[in-house]
Amino acid sequence: NPVNGEKFDYIVVGGGTAGCVVANRLSADSSKKVLLLESGPSGDSMEISVPAGISRLFKHPILDWGLMSKTQQQLFAREIYLARGRALGGSSCTNATLYNRGSAEDYDGWGLEGWKSSDVLKWFMDAEDYPPGPKPYHGVGGTMKVEQPRYENILHDEFFRAAASIGLKHNDDFNAWDRPQEGFGEFQVTQMQGERADMYRTYLKPAMQRGNLKVVTGARTTKISFERLLGRSEQRAEGVEFTTGGQFGERFVAELSSQGEVVMAAGAVHTPHLLQLSGVGGAAMLLSHGIPVVSDLPGVGANLQDHPACCYAARFKPEYDDITVTADIYDKSNNIKPSAVLKYLFGRKGPLTTTGCDHGAFLSTTGKGQPDLQIRFVAGFALDPDGVSSYIKFGEMKKQGLSWPGGITLQLLAIRSKSKGSVGLKSADPFVNPDININYFSDPLSADVATLREGYKISRKIAGAAAFEKYGPTEAYPGTSRTEDADIDEFIRKTVHSGNALVGTCRMGHSPEDEGAVVSSQDLKVFGLENVRVVDSSVIPVIPGGQTGAATVMVAERAAVLLKSSASRSPLVMRSA
Numbered sequence: 158n159p160v161n162g163e164k165f166d167y168i169v170v171g172g173g174t175a176g177c178v179v180a181n182r183l184s185a186d187s188s189k190k191v192l193l194l195e196s197g198p199s200g201d202s203m204e205i206s207v208p209a210g211i212s213r214l215f216k217h218p219i220l221d222w223g224l225m226s227k228t229q230q231q232l233f234a235r236e237i238y239l240a241r242g243r244a245l246g247g248s249s250c251t252n253a254t255l256y257n258r259g260s261a262e263d264y265d266g267w268g269l270e271g272w273k274s275s276d277v278l279k280w281f282m283d284a285e286d287y288p289p290g291p292k293p294y295h296g297v298g299g300t301m302k303v304e305q306p307r308y309e310n311i312l313h314d315e316f317f318r319a320a321a322s323i324g325l326k327h328n329d330d331f332n333a334w335d336r337p338q339e340g341f342g343e344f345q346v347t348q349m350q351g352e353r354a355d356m357y358r359t360y361l362k363p364a365m366q367r368g369n370l371k372v373v374t375g376a377r378t379t380k381i382s383f384e385r386l387l388g389r390s391e392q393r394a395e396g397v398e399f400t401t402g403g404q405f406g407e408r409f410v411a412e413l414s415s416q417g418e419v420v421m422a423a424g425a426v427h428t429p430h431l432l433q434l435s436g437v438g439g440a441a442m443l444l445s446h447g448i449p450v451v452s453d454l455p456g457v458g459a460n461l462q463d464h465p466a467c468c469y470a471a472r473f474k475p476e477y478d479d480i481t482v483t484a485d486i487y488d489k490s491n492n493i494k495p496s497a498v499l500k501y502l503f504g505r506k507g508p509l510t511t512t513g514c515d516h517g518a519f520l521s522t523t524g525k526g527q528p529d530l531q532i533r534f535v536a537g538f539a540l541d542p543d544g545v546s547s548y549i550k551f552g553e554m555k556k557q558g559l560s561w562p563g564g565i566t567l568q569l570l571a572i573r574s575k576s577k578g579s580v581g582l583k584s585a586d587p588f589v590n591p592d593i594n595i596n597y598f599s600d601p602l603s604a605d606v607a608t609l610r611e612g613y614k615i616s617r618k619i620a621g622a623a624a625f626e627k628y629g630p631t632e633a634y635p636g637t638s639r640t641e642d643a644d645i646d647e648f649i650r651k652t653v654h655s656g657n658a659l660v661g662t663c664r665m666g667h668s669p670e671d672e673g674a675v676v677s678s679q680d681l682k683v684f685g686l687e688n689v690r691v692v693d694s695s696v697i698p699v700i701p702g703g704q705t706g707a708a709t710v711m712v713a714e715r716a717a718v719l720l721k722s723s724a725s726r727s728p729l730v731m732r733s734a
């Protein structure tokens with residue numbers, strides 16, 4: 158038995174981004190026994206640590222959950238692939254490593270006491286280690302490693318020149334809140350000297366020698382168990398059930414000590430799913446699956462948000478095939494070039510240090526307000542308008558001995574998307590994936606599709622700028638025949654894919670009266686439960702206009718302090734009061 162009948166002060170469910178942060182912080186107090194249960198394996202692998210390995214991680218049979226949305230009629234009856242990491246480190250092991258917090262207005266817009274930009278800045282900065290040194294908006298000496306990208310390609314400069322020629326300004330720090338987010342530039346990355354600095358490597362691994370922290374991998378939590386005492390306004394968790402060895406493997410129970418807490422960190426899909434399986438969610442849905450209701454909270458699984466994404470791409474004249482990032486990594490037989498490996502091993506530089514999309518821009522397509530569009534520029538040609546299918550096509554080309562053609566790609570993301578989806582039960586069986594309704598373009602004013610449509614028009618201007626003229630770009634996606642808005646919109650709906658920014662499914666709110674709120678913004682406790690908190694990307698109420706890893710670490714850092722401070726206020730006294 159991996160838990161040997163022990164009792165724990167904290168059971169952390171999910172060893173991903175947030176789980177690694179809280180497991181480190183909570184186990185720093187040697188008097189507390191902490192258990193971390195992670196469904197996947199450890200995050201020790203070269204595919205993870207070398208940033209360019211990202212291309213192998215999408216739909217990875219072990220390190221990715223392989224989640225698909227339910228059929229989306231508005232997207233020509235497609236199912237959308239939703240990448241989620243499955244290992245210690247979670248999605249921080251499989252993500253693109255971009256460090257973009259979004260803007261101060263994003264956090265002010267949450268309208269929650271204690272979570273305004275002036276509050277959260279401290280948590281962002283305390284978490285951060287940014288080697289160029291302290292700046293008003295950057296921290297040094299924290300656990301989260303942040304640096305500038307290390308791979309240079311001539312096409313990055315051409316992109317900057319093209320962006321400037323259409324009137325965009327250079328922004329040398331998208332995380333500096335003393336200026337508008339708008340502009341083009343380099344995105345900072347969560348790396349340490351060119352290696353992926355995922356939260357397993359940075360937060361969890363150094364804490365794993367602590368005797369009071371037990372980490373169990375291959376342990377899939379299936380349910381939170383509750384005491385179910387009648388007449389109590391708040392129900393109390395007594396532990397969690399989990400299996401090792403998969404669906405038909407061994408089943409175990411991990412128990413909480415008398416003042417213990419369950420800390421949910423299974424991510425924006427699995428945290429609401431596990432709550433629902435445990436009887437916490439909309440009563441009607443739970444009862445329709447025969448699950449007794451512990452807390453009737455219809456907000457669990459609602460409010461799912463993401464950054465819907467599309468790709469513009471242009472081919473270059475064949476003589477420029479060898480200047481792209483892909484040509485810097487692969488030779489004509491599609492083997493990794495020794496030069497790329499040597500640069501990586503002996504200087505932590507070169508194309509293996511990049512996930513490919515660390516240059517780009519933020520801009521407002523309407524010319525008003527906050528940027529609604531992020532462009533992630535790739536110095537290479539996407540083989541498919543869906544970035545993930547591009548890698549799968551490459552695998553097929555490789556088998557046929559064909560080399561990757563040259564060109565550029567601009568991945569377009571609607572970063573302040575207005576559409577909302579949901580995560581709901583398909584079955585009471587914990588091994589059946591939930592129904593994920595990603596629901597892109599459901600916003601009543603069609604703002605998200607308009608953002609991407611305008612993104613295509615801007616991309617055409619950039620690719621058509623003088624900076625790229627000598628390369629003879631020929632538009633591949635959306636394709637020059639698509640000139641009318643309706644045609645572009647159709648292409649968007651046929652090719653939209655996930656920007657991998659799932660959040661919001663257990664959103665924070667002031668009080669249980671705040672409709673749709675699941676956890677309290679004061680202490681991240683689930684309403685109606687005495688000792689269950691959510692500390693991951695699920696609690697983010699409104700998606701920030703930047704990749705969501707930084708915001709998740711900020712939430713988890715803060716959550717750990719909230720957990721520790723209420724433990725020091727003696728829950729026993731509070732309970733009897």
Ligand code: FAD
Nearest residue numbers: 171173174175196247248252253254255378424694704706
């Ligand atoms: P996760 O990190 O996903 O962790 C959840 C963990 O819980 C996982 O380890 C999972 O295996 C585990 N788990 C789930 N269910 C169970 C269960 N039943 N029992 C036990 N364990 C369970 N963000 C950025 O900032 N920059 C980027 O460039 C970026 N690019 C991305 C690219 C991709 C392909 C992906 C997938 C994400 C990307 N993100 C990016 C988003 C960012 O990584 C996430 O927002 C962040 O990691 C979410 O953290 P989390 O703790 O909520 O969930």
